[in-house]
Amino acid sequence: MTTLLYTHPACLEHDTGFGHPECPARLTAILNVLHTSPFAALEWRDAPQAEIAQLTRIHPQGHVERLLACVPRQGHYAIDGDTILSPRSGEAALRAAGAVCAAVDAVLKGEASNAFCAIRPPGHHAEPKQAMGFCLLDNAAIGAAHARAAHGLERVAIIDFDVHHGNGTQAAFEQEAGYLYISTHQAHIYPGTGRRNERGVGNIVNIPLLANSGTADLRHVWRQDIEPALREFQPQLILISAGFDAHYLDPLAELNFNEDDYRWLTEQILAMAAEYGQGRVVSVLEGGYNLPALAASVAAHVKALMEAPRIVQRSLVKGILERRKAKKNAASS
Amino acid sequence: MYEFLQYQVCDVMTGDPITIGPDAKLREVEELFESHDFNGVPVVDAQRRLLGVVTKFDLLKAFSFDAHALIPHYDEIMEQPAEAVMSRDPVSVAPHLPLSRLLQKMVEMRAKSLPVVENDRLIGVIAREDVLKALRRATIRHELPVHEEPSP
Numbered sequence: 001m002t003t004l005l006y007t008h009p010a011c012l013e014h015d016t017g018f019g020h021p022e023c024p025a026r027l028t029a030i031l032n033v034l035h036t037s038p039f040a041a042l043e044w045r046d047a048p049q050a051e052i053a054q055l056t057r058i059h060p061q062g063h064v065e066r067l068l069a070c071v072p073r074q075g076h077y078a079i080d081g082d083t084i085l086s087p088r089s090g091e092a093a094l095r096a097a098g099a100v101c102a103a104v105d106a107v108l109k110g111e112a113s114n115a116f117c118a119i120r121p122p123g124h125h126a127e128p129k130q131a132m133g134f135c136l137l138d139n140a141a142i143g144a145a146h147a148r149a150a151h152g153l154e155r156v157a158i159i160d161f162d163v164h165h166g167n168g169t170q171a172a173f174e175q176e177a178g179y180l181y182i183s184t185h186q187a188h189i190y191p192g193t194g195r196r197n198e199r200g201v202g203n204i205v206n207i208p209l210l211a212n213s214g215t216a217d218l219r220h221v222w223r224q225d226i227e228p229a230l231r232e233f234q235p236q237l238i239l240i241s242a243g244f245d246a247h248y249l250d251p252l253a254e255l256n257f258n259e260d261d262y263r264w265l266t267e268q269i270l271a272m273a274a275e276y277g278q279g280r281v282v283s284v285l286e287g288g289y290n291l292p293a294l295a296a297s298v299a300a301h302v303k304a305l306m307e308a309p310r311i312v313q314r315s316l317v318k319g320i321l322e323r324r325k326a327k328k329n330a331a332s333s
Numbered sequence: 334m335y336e337f338l339q340y341q342v343c344d345v346m347t348g349d350p351i352t353i354g355p356d357a358k359l360r361e362v363e364e365l366f367e368s369h370d371f372n373g374v375p376v377v378d379a380q381r382r383l384l385g386v387v388t389k390f391d392l393l394k395a396f397s398f399d400a401h402a403l404i405p406h407y408d409e410i411m412e413q414p415a416e417a418v419m420s421r422d423p424v425s426v427a428p429h430l431p432l433s434r435l436l437q438k439m440v441e442m443r444a445k446s447l448p449v450v451e452n453d454r455l456i457g458v459i460a461r462e463d464v465l466k467a468l469r470r471a472t473i474r475h476e477l478p479v480h481e482e483p484s485p
Contacts, residue, residue: 019335211437251338251431254438289338290431 003306004106004115005034006099008047011120014092016084017076021252021289022120022134029295030118030285034302041306043112047099047119049091050142054101057145058138058172063129067093067136079131093121093136100143100239101150103282108151108237114270114281114305116242118298122286124166124241125191133164133191140241140284141172147237148178157182157235159226159269161262162243162286163253165194165206169241174200180233182226184209184218186246186253205229214248214256222268234276238269244288244297252289259293259300266304271315279312281305337471342435343428345467346449346457352377355384355416359395362387362415371460372445376419381454385419388445392418425450426459436464 012024034042055064070077071090078084096119103115123140125133144156158173160166160183170193173179180203185194187208194206207221230238244262246255266283273281283305288294304311352375353362365374366389373388395418396405425448426435439447439461446460 017334019339021335021338211441249429249431251433254434 002041002043002112003302003308004103004112005042005044005118005302006047006103006115007031007044007118008092008095008099010088010091010095011047011118013086013088014121015076015086015088016134017086020084022122022287024120025291026288026294027118027120027285029291030298033295033299034118039299039302039306042302045102045106047095047117048102049094050098050101050137054142054146055097055137057149058141059126059128064137067131082134083132083136085136089121089136092119095119096121096123097137097139097142100139100282100284101146104143104147104151104237104239107280107282108147108153113279113308114273115283116298116302116305117282117284119285122162122243123284124160124162124169124243124286125164126168127171128168133167134287135168138168138172140166140239140286141169143282143284144173144179144237144239147239153236154178155180155233155235156237156239157230157233158239158241160184160241160243160286161246161265162241163246163250163255164190164243164287165192165208166241166286167191167193170194170198170200170204170206174198174204177201177203179203180229180235181205182229183207183241184221184226184246186211186213186255189253203233209255211254212256215258215261218257218261218265222265227268227272230272230276235273236277237280237282238273238277240266240269240281240283241286242283242298242301243286244294244301247288247290247293247297249290249293250288252287259296262297263300263304266301267311267315270304270308270311274308274312274315275319279308281308334472337468338431338433340432340467340471341428342426342430342432342449342459343457345432345463346428346459347463348457350375350455350458352381352455353387353415354378355419356414358411359392359413359415359418360411363392363411366392371458373458375423375448375455375458376415377455383423383425383448383450383455385416385421386423386448387415387419391420394418423448425455427451428456432464432467435459439464 099117126135157180165185248256449457
């Protein structure tokens, strides 16, 4: 089964103003690399606009209406110093959220085992009643809620490896035990939330990392925090808030992940999805502001998604061998 | 407004900086500080590998009171080699580090300047003044037109 790629031209027309780091060129850089021959097997699909009923599972209807009413006819409108609207921002936001819902539908219907949503504006800072931090609607949260409401899933996990904490997603789900939210992020930077002691109803796992943390720290927290939390929760579907701004060349933060770390992390997530959720993964673009680093990181991430069957098989074989070895050790001792 | 995010260390650093060898005397280092306006000087070996950094602070520290003598032996200390007082294993940065991250590091370390190293060789020095100049350049143009209205 192939990997689906959801995107839409409207996402390129959300204009944040001259020089803004969350710019259309981010998406252009990503789509350019995904158009090259190693990615020929991707199945490209147009992102539909989300329906209002899909948004209101996370954002109150009044808030959505006020937000869309702020979209200017011309020029720009600043929600805050970071978060800028242009005339096409409304449609872009609806397509971004719609992409995730459509990807969830396709993956849960078995049309593909996984999907990547190459969309902007990003979503994970958008709180139920407040757009902020470049984000208008919480795309990943809307997709997760859709999986439960429209498909009757009981346990949906969101893994957020953007360098910033996803305050919006946490706010949406901190009282909802049917969702597990796991976030790695740099401590003490925007938006200031995401401390370890913010645990929701036991369904929020925050993993703040100190500036300059890199490959070894990522692998450590995977074993220590992320994998155990996933094994306990046993998600039927995993969504990824895939920000690539923890890259060592990113100008907005100070973590030191590289492209190979993103490949590795994606493979670990796929193995967990195979064990508990029939391999179902929907990944959603969040941040990443150094264009070459972003393109290379997305390429590594999507390549891993496309190679899921091989990765899953390898991890299953590894699991069988480990269990056999453990049994043998137990018998001989 | 966001142009600063595009800058990297190599865009604004001083390339091919003045350096000293490990056996340069502190008297020579002091003279260097008097004739130039920099705060620290990199110490390199013959292959231009970075061995350390001597700053004005390191120099002052060499003359401070310690357990070895009741009064510092000022004349003798001036004849010591740079390697006796330099900070070893100094923090250095790569030329392609985004300037925003360099700024962050400078603030956290309260550093006045940092050596720039590529492939194990010293290729430049970046100082607070270089970053300030880049900040001015990045903010001088392009004000984003926005309507200031209450947020939704």
